[in-house]
Amino acid sequence: MRFTKLxxxxxxxxxxxxxxxxxxxxxxxxxxxxxxxxxxxFLPLGWRVLNKVNRVLKEEMEKIGAQEISMPVLxxxxxxxxxxxxxxxxxxxxxxxxxxxxxxxxxxTHEEIMAWVASKEIKxxxxxxxxxxxxxxxxxxxxxxxxxxxxxxxxxxxDSYSFDADEEGLDISYQLHxxxxxxxxxxxxxxxxxxxxxxxxxxxxxxTAHEFMAPTPAGxxxxxxxxxxxxxxxxxxxxxxxSPIDNMNWEIxxxxxxxxxxxxxxxxxxxxxxxxxxxxxxxISPDGPVLALIRGDHDLHEKKLTRVLxxxxxxxxxxxxxxxxxxxxxxxxxxxxNIRKIADFTLKDGNFISGANKSGYHIKGIKPGVQFDVEWYxxxxxxxxxxxxxxxGILRSEKVIEIGNIFKxxxxxxxxxxxxxxxxxxQENPMIMGxxxxxxxxxxxxxxxxxxxxxxxxWPRNISPFDLQIIPLNMSDPKTVEESEELYSxxxxxxNHLTGEAMDVLIDDRDVRPGVKFKxxxxxxIPLQVIIGEKTLKNNQIEIKVRRSGEVxxxxxxxxxxxxxxxxxxxx
RNA sequence: CGGGGCGUAGCGCAGCCUGGUAGCGCACCUGCCUUGGGAGCAGGGGGUCGGAGGUUCGAAUCCUCUCGCCCCGACCA
Numbered sequence: 001m002r003f004t005k006l007x008x009x010x011x012x013x014x015x016x017x018x019x020x021x022x023x024x025x026x027x028x029x030x031x032x033x034x035x036x037x038x039x040x041x042f043l044p045l046g047w048r049v050l051n052k053v054n055r056v057l058k059e060e061m062e063k064i065g066a067q068e069i070s071m072p073v074l075x076x077x078x079x080x081x082x083x084x085x086x087x088x089x090x091x092x093x094x095x096x097x098x099x100x101x102x103x104x105x106x107x108x109t110h111e112e113i114m115a116w117v118a119s120k121e122i123k124x125x126x127x128x129x130x131x132x133x134x135x136x137x138x139x140x141x142x143x144x145x146x147x148x149x150x151x152x153x154x155x156x157x158x159d160s161y162s163f164d165a166d167e168e169g170l171d172i173s174y175q176l177h178x179x180x181x182x183x184x185x186x187x188x189x190x191x192x193x194x195x196x197x198x199x200x201x202x203x204x205x206x207x208t209a210h211e212f213m214a215p216t217p218a219g220x221x222x223x224x225x226x227x228x229x230x231x232x233x234x235x236x237x238x239x240x241x242x243s244p245i246d247n248m249n250w251e252i253x254x255x256x257x258x259x260x261x262x263x264x265x266x267x268x269x270x271x272x273x274x275x276x277x278x279x280x281x282x283x284i285s286p287d288g289p290v291l292a293l294i295r296g297d298h299d300l301h302e303k304k305l306t307r308v309l310x311x312x313x314x315x316x317x318x319x320x321x322x323x324x325x326x327x328x329x330x331x332x333x334x335x336x337x338n339i340r341k342i343a344d345f346t347l348k349d350g351n352f353i354s355g356a357n358k359s360g361y362h363i364k365g366i367k368p369g370v371q372f373d374v375e376w377y378x379x380x381x382x383x384x385x386x387x388x389x390x391x392x393g394i395l396r397s398e399k400v401i402e403i404g405n406i407f408k409x410x411x412x413x414x415x416x417x418x419x420x421x422x423x424x425x426x427q428e429n430p431m432i433m434g435x436x437x438x439x440x441x442x443x444x445x446x447x448x449x450x451x452x453x454x455x456x457x458x459w460p461r462n463i464s465p466f467d468l469q470i471i472p473l474n475m476s477d478p479k480t481v482e483e484s485e486e487l488y489s490x491x492x493x494x495x496n497h498l499t500g501e502a503m504d505v506l507i508d509d510r511d512v513r514p515g516v517k518f519k520x521x522x523x524x525x526i527p528l529q530v531i532i533g534e535k536t537l538k539n540n541q542i543e544i545k546v547r548r549s550g551e552v553x554x555x556x557x558x559x560x561x562x563x564x565x566x567x568x569x570x571x572x
Numbered sequence: 573c574g575g576g577g578c579g580u581a582g583c584g585c586a587g588c589c590u591g592g593u594a595g596c597g598c599a600c601c602u603g604c605c606u607u608g609g610g611a612g613c614a615g616g617g618g619g620u621c622g623g624a625g626g627u628u629c630g631a632a633u634c635c636u637c638u639c640g641c642c643c644c645g646a647c648c649a
Contacts, residue, residue: 013584017642474607515609
């Protein structure tokens with residue numbers, strides 16, 4: 001491809017309101033442009049990258065027997081109503097009416113539609129298992145789009161769905177996907193982790209789910225990792241053991257804590273570390289008020305508590321006053337016998353301080369489960385420095401981008417949509433489903449986050465928009481142009497003979513100064529550059545530059561093609 | 573949803589406080605010149621100052637409303 005025939009609007013100066021590195025570089029290097037909040041245009045280079053990723057996705061999906069199909073983006077409401085998600089999802093779903101006033105929505109995901117097809121067409125165990133996938137646009141009215149391409153309202157996703165006759169079959173489909181995902185992310189040159197995750201709105205209670213996470217500072221999610229046993233999990237589900245504390249053997253005693261409401265204020269005033277305090281939080285659950293108890297040095301994890309209570313919210317200051325008859329800041333767990341109490345496991349052993357249910361006072365010597373009844377659950381947020389609940393090792397944490405996920409769905413969608421089949425005994429059974437997603441744009445963004453320098457992007461070989469870039473330094477010099485053009489056509493031909501595929505070569509045929517070409521080439525980030533200038537041509541040589549290392553090799557023109565191809569296979 | 577910030581030429585910004593003919597750098601167009609890390613000289617084009625309303629002789633500037641975009645948070649007891 002010729003640079004002069006490609007639309008690559010590079011920018012010297014970046015827009016001031018970008019924060020993520022991947023967003024900055026995608027904009028500056030001319031890969032994408034923003035249309036509105038959470039809506040991105042993929043320009044030629046950006047689209048080439050997505051297609052490179054998609055090629056890898058398709059190859060690996062085909063390897064596990066998945067079949068590519070394509071589903072509509074516009075869905076009738078009834079199908080979503082059947083599974084209950086029309087009502088449970090809320091504002092995140094784009095909804096509209098057609099001209100006849102029929103309720104419709106834009107697809108956020110395709111479990112319902114896939115299960116619908118299966119319900120219509122699959123009748124016998126002999127037709128199972130099936131794995132269907134698509135690379136399709138999804139629409140979600142995100143509360144806050146952010147990080148450029150990382151969280152958008154419209155995005156492309158590779159989503160696949162498995163249908164099995166039994167749990168054993170689902171295990172196999174699930175495992176096949178996990179293996180395919182490892183192959184995909186490795187081919188895309190990413191550093192990533194597979195972690196335990198929250199099935200969230202996809203699965204039912206007790207469902208199995210994993211996420212694939214690419215570590216980068218721009219990540220929205222956080223995971224904890226144990227270097228001892230390899231345990232890794234999203235903090236949304238991560239179990240941990242809090243750092244141990246001494247048993248203080250305090251007698252029950254009220255202490256005067258005037259105007260000291262927050263954990264910080266109380267620890268500062270009493271000179272007692274936060275781990276000896278209990279945060280007592282009043283929540284309003286569907287079944288009424290609930291007190292949630294966690295250790296003072298930890299944070300509540302709302303998703304964990306949601307799994308216990310269902311959708312809950314924090315009580316307002318007025319509700320605290322009317323329900324508990326106390327001022328916020330001095331709530332204690334004792335004495336509220338008629339209110340359900342959920343305590344984190346960390347409070348099982350020890351002796352704590354919490355509010356005295358009386359303005360200006362806290363109480364020492366509290367023992368949850370001894371002085372009053374509580375239900376024990378894991379409701380705290382795991383954090384770096386906690387101990388691993390499996391092996392006791394110390395956990396560390398990392399910011400990550402979620403690049404893929406796999407869910408065991410079971411019968412959550414097949415039952416409501418009537419996706420059933422007859423088994424060998426003529427018995428009707430619901431199909432056992434799984435769903436599996438990957439975000440190609442997030443793969444691209446993660447690659448940039450993990451692989452860049454001050455000059456620009458450094459693409460992993462397999463997802464670069466081009467395999468190499470030829471840079472003729474002076475388009476007015478006939479010899480330069482002649483050698484560049486010859487190399488340009490030769491490389492594409494010869495590579496073709498070796499592998500059956502064309503090498504993607506970009507030649508910068510613009511009549512601009514060398515400095516501009518060097519800067520743009522580094523910014524765009526194609527892994528290999530071939531530099532052709534009068535200086536080295538005098539010695540019958542050209543130069544090959546490896547973008548990642550900056551290493552430059554001068555080679556004789558006759559050796560150029562062979563050297564370039566050899567080097568191409570050396571880089572990752 | 574809550575809080576904060578910003579909207580002036582394609583990009584980056586100044587001007588606003590203290591009202592009086594809209595500016596700078598880069599980019600763009602033409603010509604000359606130049607060709608190993610975003611050259612130089614000369615000339616040139618481009619902005620209803622996000623939008624609406626108000627105050628005023630006069631508004632980018634002051635006031636009100638509104639739209640858009642970005643960031644932080646969605647918590648604490």
